[in-house]
Amino acid sequence: MNDKMDFSKYNITESSFRFVQSDGKISDDKLSTKRTSFSQDAFRRFCKNKSSVVGAIVLGVLVLLSLLVPLFSPYAVDVVSAPEAFLEPKLFNAGTGFWDGTRRYEKKTNLDGSPSGVIYDRVNETPAGFYKNAVFDLTVDEQPTLINTASQYGSGGYIVLENQKIKNADGTPATVYLATNGAFALHSAGKYTVSVEMNSQQAVFDGKLGEYRVYLSDGTTQIVLKDWSTDYSSYVLDLSKALTDNGLTDLANAKLYFELKGDADQSTFVLIKKCVFDYVGDDEATDFTSCGFSDATQMILIAKDAAGNIPDGYWVSNGRKGIFASEVYYCSFTYDTYEVVYGEREVTYTASELRAFRNSGLCDYSDEDPKGTFKKLSDECPISEISTQSFNSRTGMLMDVTAMAPNYLKLGYKSMPKFLLGTDASGIDVFTRMFTGLQTSMILGVCTATFCFLFGLVWGSVSGYFGGTVDICMERFCDILGGVPWIVVMTLAILHLGNNFFTFFLALCMTGWMSTAARTRTQFYRFKGSEYVLASRTLGAGDMRLIFKHILPNSLGTIVTSSVLMIVSTIYSESTLAYLNLGLQGVQAFGVMLADNQQYIQSYPYLIVFPSVIMALLMISFNLFGNGLRDALNPILRGAEE
Numbered sequence: 001m002n003d004k005m006d007f008s009k010y011n012i013t014e015s016s017f018r019f020v021q022s023d024g025k026i027s028d029d030k031l032s033t034k035r036t037s038f039s040q041d042a043f044r045r046f047c048k049n050k051s052s053v054v055g056a057i058v059l060g061v062l063v064l065l066s067l068l069v070p071l072f073s074p075y076a077v078d079v080v081s082a083p084e085a086f087l088e089p090k091l092f093n094a095g096t097g098f099w100d101g102t103r104r105y106e107k108k109t110n111l112d113g114s115p116s117g118v119i120y121d122r123v124n125e126t127p128a129g130f131y132k133n134a135v136f137d138l139t140v141d142e143q144p145t146l147i148n149t150a151s152q153y154g155s156g157g158y159i160v161l162e163n164q165k166i167k168n169a170d171g172t173p174a175t176v177y178l179a180t181n182g183a184f185a186l187h188s189a190g191k192y193t194v195s196v197e198m199n200s201q202q203a204v205f206d207g208k209l210g211e212y213r214v215y216l217s218d219g220t221t222q223i224v225l226k227d228w229s230t231d232y233s234s235y236v237l238d239l240s241k242a243l244t245d246n247g248l249t250d251l252a253n254a255k256l257y258f259e260l261k262g263d264a265d266q267s268t269f270v271l272i273k274k275c276v277f278d279y280v281g282d283d284e285a286t287d288f289t290s291c292g293f294s295d296a297t298q299m300i301l302i303a304k305d306a307a308g309n310i311p312d313g314y315w316v317s318n319g320r321k322g323i324f325a326s327e328v329y330y331c332s333f334t335y336d337t338y339e340v341v342y343g344e345r346e347v348t349y350t351a352s353e354l355r356a357f358r359n360s361g362l363c364d365y366s367d368e369d370p371k372g373t374f375k376k377l378s379d380e381c382p383i384s385e386i387s388t389q390s391f392n393s394r395t396g397m398l399m400d401v402t403a404m405a406p407n408y409l410k411l412g413y414k415s416m417p418k419f420l421l422g423t424d425a426s427g428i429d430v431f432t433r434m435f436t437g438l439q440t441s442m443i444l445g446v447c448t449a450t451f452c453f454l455f456g457l458v459w460g461s462v463s464g465y466f467g468g469t470v471d472i473c474m475e476r477f478c479d480i481l482g483g484v485p486w487i488v489v490m491t492l493a494i495l496h497l498g499n500n501f502f503t504f505f506l507a508l509c510m511t512g513w514m515s516t517a518a519r520t521r522t523q524f525y526r527f528k529g530s531e532y533v534l535a536s537r538t539l540g541a542g543d544m545r546l547i548f549k550h551i552l553p554n555s556l557g558t559i560v561t562s563s564v565l566m567i568v569s570t571i572y573s574e575s576t577l578a579y580l581n582l583g584l585q586g587v588q589a590f591g592v593m594l595a596d597n598q599q600y601i602q603s604y605p606y607l608i609v610f611p612s613v614i615m616a617l618l619m620i621s622f623n624l625f626g627n628g629l630r631d632a633l634n635p636i637l638r639g640a641e642e
Contacts, residue, residue: 046628058620062618065435070436075432081428087423089422102336105127121153122153127333141329148324156296157325160269160320161177162321165264176318176320178319181313186252187250193239196274197273198234200233210269211228213226213229214258218255274294277291287312291312338416346387347404347407351401354400357382383403385404386402387403434593447505449564451509453559460522461520464528486573500585501587512570515562530550556633561630571591575590578592
């Protein structure tokens with residue numbers, strides 16, 4: 001085969017060829033993209049993760065609130081104000097029905113069918129025990145509810161005289177009595193009567209209706225008015241006739257007795273609705289008429305006075321004296337908790353407080369007669385008019401005055417406050433306390449996580465990179481230290497160093513760094529045998545360059561994620577210790593607040609709900625943020641497009 005090809009048969013000559021780019025240059029296309037640094041690429045990847053961005057925004061808002069709220073809030077977190085305790089969360093004005101600082105009280109029915117709720121005070125025309133001016137949307141039951149307890153807001157019912165199988169000394173069933181405490185005098189010339197109304201209702205208690213009698217006695221003479229009977233109807237007893245029938249013209253120091261027979265097998269009882277004494281004659285018999293009762297509930301409520309004396313209307317008994325079927329009315333209403341504390345009311349001001357108003361130019365008056373000479377000089381003065389005044393009886397000096405005034409002025413506010421998340425048992429604003437506590441807990445978490453990250457990073461890097469004996473010794477040390485429960489470490493630290501911020505920080509750091517060290521060691525073992533690391537070592541790279549240039553950047557994503565989550569883990573640890581009564585003392589911390597409020601979770605759930613929501617948001621946002629950092633700082637994903 002010839003080395004040269006014969007082109008003669010193709011009629012190709014030198015003139016058949018020409019230069020394609022005789023005037024141009026041959027070169028590669030110029031790159032139009034800009035060089036992207038690792039940090040720029042990481043930020044771009046982080047922004048593409050929408051959930052991580054949302055988590056970062058929420059986390060940023062929480063951090064910002066924890067910094068600004070304690071700084072700018074007008075409410076102190078270290079001042080206890082008992083009148084302001086347990087105020088409901090308020091954003092809108094009362095009556096809007098939502099977040100308005102009100103509390104709704106509804107009549108409820110228990111599992112056993114019995115009612116519960118607030119009883120209506122028919123005398124004062126307000127729910128019993130509640131401030132009338134703060135009540136609105138009031139609804140009162142049309143029909144009464146019967147209860148077997150004596151309520152001061154109840155009426156009617158029946159006195160229950162019960163013989164609970166009481167026995168005599170010889171073992172036979174004994175009798176019990178119900179008698180007037182006050183004694184009275186009777187004479188045959190007058191018209192003395194007693195109207196009795198009873199009831200025959202069965203199965204009131206675990207007993208049966210018993211046999212009873214009614215009699216008069218002055219200690220020596222006994223006049224039977226109604227012999228042993230089972231008549232539970234209404235009847236009238238003529239005491240004057242009873243005196244005549246027994247050959248008596250008068251009876252001094254008499255008392256009326258209801259006597260009930262006992263039963264060896266079960267309790268017996270009688271029901272007495274009323275026992276009304278009446279007199280018709282020329283002489284006075286007030287002591288006589290005051291001994292009876294027309295309202296069984298009110299009679300049961302009669303007690304000893306301040307001197308220990310028992311009024312005439314009181315009835316003594318040596319059996320059980322109870323109440324049955326007392327009538328009460330339940331109600332449903334909305335209660336403005338802020339009006340109770342800050343609304344206009346009769347406020348007492350001491351002489352020194354009143355003098356301070358005068359010295360400040362808010363008012364003017366004379367010390368001899370503040371009520372008659374008082375003049376309001378400024379709208380900032382809480383008093384518009386003095387209603388009463390009191391002076392020291394010995395010195396004649398002014399002691400105090402009372403006046404209708406908005407109570408929020410007396411408490412130091414220029415206008416009625418609004419607590420966004422309500423107040424706790426100490427009257428402290430929950431919103432301010434929550435973010436003040438979060439600030440403390442965040443500082444504790446960041447300091448702990450930073451130390452654990454740096455120390456754990458160094459420890460894990462040395463252990464994982466050098467391996468061998470160095471790794472074994474360092475791992476055994478971690479195993480021994482990790483075997484000690486952290487709660488024990490915390491308790492010992494508190495006992496010896498005191499319960500303070502530094503103690504918590506030190507105790508959490510003693511064992512907290514080991515998780516970071518373990519992750520770092522694992523990552524170093526993963527990457528130190530990679531081809532690019534071996535190639536760099538072959539080219540003469542030293543240990544520091546291999547660690548910080550090749551291994552650590554590839555491991556940083558996972559390590560940073562765990563360190564970020566350590567912040568919220570520290571906050572949870574502090575909260576756990578607070579529940580064990582080992583919380584931070586002397587400072588407002590998140591866990592301490594949760595521990596203080598846990599006992600009110602049923603009655604005032606907002607004290608736990610709002611902090612729990614913030615804690616949940618904190619946890620979720622930290623997780624989302626940490627996951628985003630993990631992916632963003634992963635060198636393997638550099639330049640990857642989703």
